[in-house]
Amino acid sequence: MLINSWRAILYDVLLYRRLIALQIRAQLQYKINIFVDITTYLAVTALEFGALLLYFGPFPSLLGWNIGEVALLAAIMSIGFGLAELTGAGIDNFSDTIRRGEFDRVLLRPVGAFTQVIGSDFRLRRFGRITQGIIAFIIALRLLPDLHWTAAKLLILPLSIVSGALIFLSILLLGATLCFWTVETTELTNILTYGGREMLSYPITIYSQTLQRFFLFVVPLAFGSYVPTCYILGRPLPFSIPSSVVFGVPLIALVFALVAGMIWSFGVHRYQSTGS
Amino acid sequence: MLRFYFEVARTAYRRQLIYRWANLAGLFTNVFFGAVFSYVIIALYHARPVVTGYNVQDALRYTWLVQAMIMVVLPFSWFDLMLTIRSGEVVTDLSKPCDFYWYWFSREAGRNIYYLFFRFLPTYLAGALLFGFELPGDWRSWLGFGLAFLLSAMMGIAYRFLYNVVAFWIIEARAMITLAQVVALFFTGSYIPLPFFPSWLRAIADWLPFNGLMNIPVEIVLGKLDGNMLWLAFGRQIFWLIVLTLIVRMLTLLASRRVVVQGG
Numbered sequence: 001m002l003i004n005s006w007r008a009i010l011y012d013v014l015l016y017r018r019l020i021a022l023q024i025r026a027q028l029q030y031k032i033n034i035f036v037d038i039t040t041y042l043a044v045t046a047l048e049f050g051a052l053l054l055y056f057g058p059f060p061s062l063l064g065w066n067i068g069e070v071a072l073l074a075a076i077m078s079i080g081f082g083l084a085e086l087t088g089a090g091i092d093n094f095s096d097t098i099r100r101g102e103f104d105r106v107l108l109r110p111v112g113a114f115t116q117v118i119g120s121d122f123r124l125r126r127f128g129r130i131t132q133g134i135i136a137f138i139i140a141l142r143l144l145p146d147l148h149w150t151a152a153k154l155l156i157l158p159l160s161i162v163s164g165a166l167i168f169l170s171i172l173l174l175g176a177t178l179c180f181w182t183v184e185t186t187e188l189t190n191i192l193t194y195g196g197r198e199m200l201s202y203p204i205t206i207y208s209q210t211l212q213r214f215f216l217f218v219v220p221l222a223f224g225s226y227v228p229t230c231y232i233l234g235r236p237l238p239f240s241i242p243s244s245v246v247f248g249v250p251l252i253a254l255v256f257a258l259v260a261g262m263i264w265s266f267g268v269h270r271y272q273s274t275g276s
Numbered sequence: 277m278l279r280f281y282f283e284v285a286r287t288a289y290r291r292q293l294i295y296r297w298a299n300l301a302g303l304f305t306n307v308f309f310g311a312v313f314s315y316v317i318i319a320l321y322h323a324r325p326v327v328t329g330y331n332v333q334d335a336l337r338y339t340w341l342v343q344a345m346i347m348v349v350l351p352f353s354w355f356d357l358m359l360t361i362r363s364g365e366v367v368t369d370l371s372k373p374c375d376f377y378w379y380w381f382s383r384e385a386g387r388n389i390y391y392l393f394f395r396f397l398p399t400y401l402a403g404a405l406l407f408g409f410e411l412p413g414d415w416r417s418w419l420g421f422g423l424a425f426l427l428s429a430m431m432g433i434a435y436r437f438l439y440n441v442v443a444f445w446i447i448e449a450r451a452m453i454t455l456a457q458v459v460a461l462f463f464t465g466s467y468i469p470l471p472f473f474p475s476w477l478r479a480i481a482d483w484l485p486f487n488g489l490m491n492i493p494v495e496i497v498l499g500k501l502d503g504n505m506l507w508l509a510f511g512r513q514i515f516w517l518i519v520l521t522l523i524v525r526m527l528t529l530l531a532s533r534r535v536v537v538q539g540g
Contacts, residue, residue, distance in 0.1 A: 033448060040451040044458045051467035057474045058327040059320040187301035191308055199312050206319035 012115045019119030027124045034124055041128025049074060049136050052201065065203050068143030069233055074201040075140050076157075077225040078133030080164030081197045082126055088169045089121035094176035095184050104273050113268055114261075117176070153232050156246055163253035164224020168193060170253075170260035171219065177260075177267040196221045205238055212238055220256055223249045280374060281382040288386030299394055302347065306395065307402045310343040314407050328471045333409050334498055338469045340403030341494045345425070347395040348388050349432035349489050350460055357440035358449055370532055377437065377525055384433045417497050420506065424493035427513040431488055434520035435460065441524065444531035464490040471500075485516040 027034055056067035097103050106116050175189030204212045204226050215222040231246040321332040360366040439456035443449045463486035470491045492509045495501050501509050
């Protein structure tokens with residue numbers, strides 16, 4: 001039983017790899033196009049980051065956070081979100097799949113629906129945002145010359161970025177699940193992803209207590225960016241949450257993803273075609 | 277002929293009326309981003325009470341006016357003209373017995389009037405309610421704002437036409453258009469108000485056409501421009517409106533001479 005389910009997972013992973021390889025090969029056929037797209041995306045996101053830095057011309061700090069600290073937070077956010085955008089495009093486009101009735105075909109194939117949906121798109125141009133995030137990270141490090149790195153911090157950094165990406169992907173999946181009933185992507189999903197990214201590029205303490213609680217305990221996006229950044233910077237967390245919670249970040253992301261996955265499966269079982 | 281353009285505008289206005297839910301969703305997004313920027317501004321002002329003559333109330337008003345004006349002046353992902361060029365539909369429009377540019381101008385003017393009532397006003401009111409700033413009172417500054425907003429809306433139409441018309445030469449212009457929009461948003465003061473720019477960047481921004489799209493009307497209504505500065509601001513807007521319109525018309529002329537339709 002256990003061996004069988006492992007085999008099924010391995011099979012799905014291999015299938016996913018093939019689907020993605022196919023996508024990458026297709027997109028690389030238009031070399032100039034993809035290069036222009038990545039560069040444009042880099043420029044667009046770099047302008048957003050530049051605007052964030054410009055605030056610190058006239059103002060010395062943002063509720064006690066200096067320019068380097070905010071830059072570090074925004075950089076970690078950008079990389080995590082960029083990873084989610086890169087891999088989650090298929091989930092993001094799910095409403096099209098539903099509307100065109102293509103999901104019926106997906107269900108007829110003897111492979112998991114989720115693997116097919118997430119493998120249906122992979123946006124190379126999203127490397128633009130990830131590149132911007134990495135550049136922003138380097139700038140942040142230059143602005144924070146006194147930052148002391150430990151082995152634990154170096155471990156936490158990649159783990160929390162991946163966890164943040166996983167939480168974003170889970171939100172996309174929940175939004176896609178909603179499409180089973182609404183057919184169209186709701187603005188709610190966009191607010192939580194794009195809006196959440198924008199909001200959490202700043203320290204959450206600038207928002208009202210309700211909003212802070214929301215991003216910690218309801219949609220745990222803050223655990224993918226704000227909480228690990230506070231740990232790296234040695235800052236205390238709000239609501240007297242202990243700093244050591246940062247070691248539980250991957251677990252929190254996994255639990256959130258599992259819940260999203262369960263809701264998705266429920267949606268798949270309840271699916272009735274659009275029937276056109 | 278004027279009657280024809282008026283009817284085009286009216287039709288565009290009425291077509292827009294159908295998308296009620298889409299507008300509501302967009303309004304929600306505008307208000308959301310306005311709120312995020314407001315929280316950031318309020319937090320920043322904890323460290324300093326006044327920046328280049330702007331207190332926190334001014335900065336909040338600036339942010340909300342910009343959020344409210346965006347859909348009128350610089351609508352996101354406006355590919356309408358590019359799509360007609362790509363599909364070949366543009367030929368029908370080009371062969372209509374009216375001026376190609378004024379035809380599109382009237383369409384967009386109609387849309388703009390829709391967004392004035394159903395996006396600009398509700399967004400600004402939502403901001404005023406959420407963050408409790410009152411409407412600035414002086415009728416003269418509102419009159420100035422009205423004039424500047426009219427000019428900026430016309431500049432906005434010319435600008436969106438400009439970055440779409442390149443599709444005559446580049447078929448896949450989406451990336452370029454996105455960049456054109458984001459650069460404009462940056463220099464209009466949508467990401468961060470222009471008064472917060474460092475002086476060297478502000479000096480550049482002042483001379484760019486984007487300054488006239490949102491920053492000038494907003495600075496007028498906030499009473500930050502008076503006397504000669506006010507006339508200079510209007511002068512800049514009119515200058516760029518004429519230049520942009522001329523460029524756009526020249527490009528359209530060039531394009532219509534060499535347009536080749538791919539039959540299907």
